[in-house]
Amino acid sequence: MITIQNYYGIVEDAVIHKLYNISKKLINKRVVHINSTYVGGGVAEMLSTFIPLMNDIGVDMEWRIQYGVPDFFAITKKFHNALQGDSISLSEIKRKVYLLSNERFSTFTRLPHDLIIIHDPQPLPLINYYVKKQPWIWRCHIDLSHPNKELWNYLKKFILKYDLVIVSHPNYIQKDLPINYKIINPAINPLSTKNMDLSSKEIESVLQKYNIPTDKKLITQISRFDKWKDPEGVIDLFKIVKQKCKECRLVLCGSMATDDPEGIEIYKRVQKKASSLIESGDIILITVENNYLVNALQRASSVIIQKSIKEGFGLTVTEALWKGKAVVASNVGGIPLQITDGVSGYLLDPYDIDGFADRIVHLLQNESTANKFGIAGKEHVRKNFLMTRLLLDYMNLMNDMF
Numbered sequence: 542m543i544t545i546q547n548y549y550g551i552v553e554d555a556v557i558h559k560l561y562n563i564s565k566k567l568i569n570k571r572v573v574h575i576n577s578t579y580v581g582g583g584v585a586e587m588l589s590t591f592i593p594l595m596n597d598i599g600v601d602m603e604w605r606i607q608y609g610v611p612d613f614f615a616i617t618k619k620f621h622n623a624l625q626g627d628s629i630s631l632s633e634i635k636r637k638v639y640l641l642s643n644e645r646f647s648t649f650t651r652l653p654h655d656l657i658i659i660h661d662p663q664p665l666p667l668i669n670y671y672v673k674k675q676p677w678i679w680r681c682h683i684d685l686s687h688p689n690k691e692l693w694n695y696l697k698k699f700i701l702k703y704d705l706v707i708v709s710h711p712n713y714i715q716k717d718l719p720i721n722y723k724i725i726n727p728a729i730n731p732l733s734t735k736n737m738d739l740s741s742k743e744i745e746s747v748l749q750k751y752n753i754p755t756d757k758k759l760i761t762q763i764s765r766f767d768k769w770k771d772p773e774g775v776i777d778l779f780k781i782v783k784q785k786c787k788e789c790r791l792v793l794c795g796s797m798a799t800d801d802p803e804g805i806e807i808y809k810r811v812q813k814k815a816s817s818l819i820e821s822g823d824i825i826l827i828t829v830e831n832n833y834l835v836n837a838l839q840r841a842s843s844v845i846i847q848k849s850i851k852e853g854f855g856l857t858v859t860e861a862l863w864k865g866k867a868v869v870a871s872n873v874g875g876i877p878l879q880i881t882d883g884v885s886g887y888l889l890d891p892y893d894i895d896g897f898a899d900r901i902v903h904l905l906q907n908e909s910t911a912n913k914f915g916i917a918g919k920e921h922v923r924k925n926f927l928m929t930r931l932l933l934d935y936m937n938l939m940n941d942m943f
């Protein structure tokens with residue numbers, strides 16, 4: 542099990558000292574996080590590391606996962622999409638399934654904790670089914686810059702019951718919500734199997750196991766098969782790249798999250814669109830959930846793409862930067878917090894596929910630029926987006942709340 546002690550030498554000593562110093566004020570406080578998936582996507586990725594480390598420092602922190610019928614997840618995925626700007630038909634039946642599922646979960650979930658932290662829209666209405674005896678926080682990881690108004694007005698009545706809303710970017714603050722907001726950027730665990738150092742032999746053997754040849758340069762996007770990650774747009778831009786640079790291959794790696802029912806459908810569309818390039822071995826699609834594989838793929842790639850149309854924060858970008866990789870990404874959501882254009886990667890309009898292709902080709906042909914970006918990107922992550930910073934942000938917050 543990774544502990545705070547393992548962070549010595551990675552982050553500054555002062556950071557570790559601060560963590561221990563503040564922890565004594567939080568002893569005997571019980572905190573619980575509730576979200577709706579244990580795997581796939583950034584929230585599960587973060588909680589799986591964050592919670593054990595909190596317990597290691599001495600904060601009593603638990604993790605509950607909300608379950609529900611497929612209908613519930615189909616509806617909450619629509620809510621997710623609408624919070625990122627899609628239209629939605631907010632029918633009576635959708636509201637009913639949403640509420641009933643939360644009510645049902647509440648009947649077998651006791652919450653005697655001192656602080657309750659609810660992640661994203663799925664468990665948001667849980668607050669309706671408890672007598673509020675402690676502070677409740679809603680932590681929304683989604684890009685809320687232009688939420689669908691009808692849905693927002695519906696969800697607002699739950700959000701207003703909360704004591705605090707945490708988002709990843711100042712642009713996500715909604716002016717019509719008279720509630721305290723806090724901005725907390727997500728973070729990665731540099732020591733997890735997904736991010737730890739791997740030898741070239743280890744990388745080779747993982748790639749071999751998954752039949753990923755390394756005779757050509759790899760260009761990779763790691764992301765759920767989700768329309769906001771635009772995997773179909775990645776295929777389009779790869780076709781342009783391929784005309785200018787034959788010696789490269791595209792890998793799209795996207796495992797399926799248990800709370801994301803649209804993944805399979807989008808995967809099939811991508812498969813169809815890329816069929817001839819898949820056949821020729823120029824595009825490889827992967828749906829396996831494996832942290833070693835993600836780690837090895839990111840490390841083996843010459844360029845990492847993140848062509849999102851919306852992106853709450855984008856941990857895949859953080860992970861790639863930490864591995865010293867050149868990233869070509871959309872200038873949306875939390876991505877520009879991580880990449881400075883022309884310094885630690887390239888940022889583009891998500892619809893500028895020619896621009897994406899040009900930058901990718903440039904990096905494939907100019908290793909020194911790619912390396913320079915990698916060094917700058919890794920240092921930026923070390924200073925701002927490692928798990929110790931996230932722990933400190935939450936501990937300071939809890940200290941203020943108790």
Ligand code: UDP
Nearest residue numbers: 582583586763764765794795796855856857
């Ligand atoms: N991820 C993964 N396997 C995949 C696709 C994604 O392990 O096939 C992980 C990825 O490494 C990252 C998280 O899922 O840790 C995605 O987080 P991000 O913030 O980029 O996007 P989200 O999926 O939360 O929208």
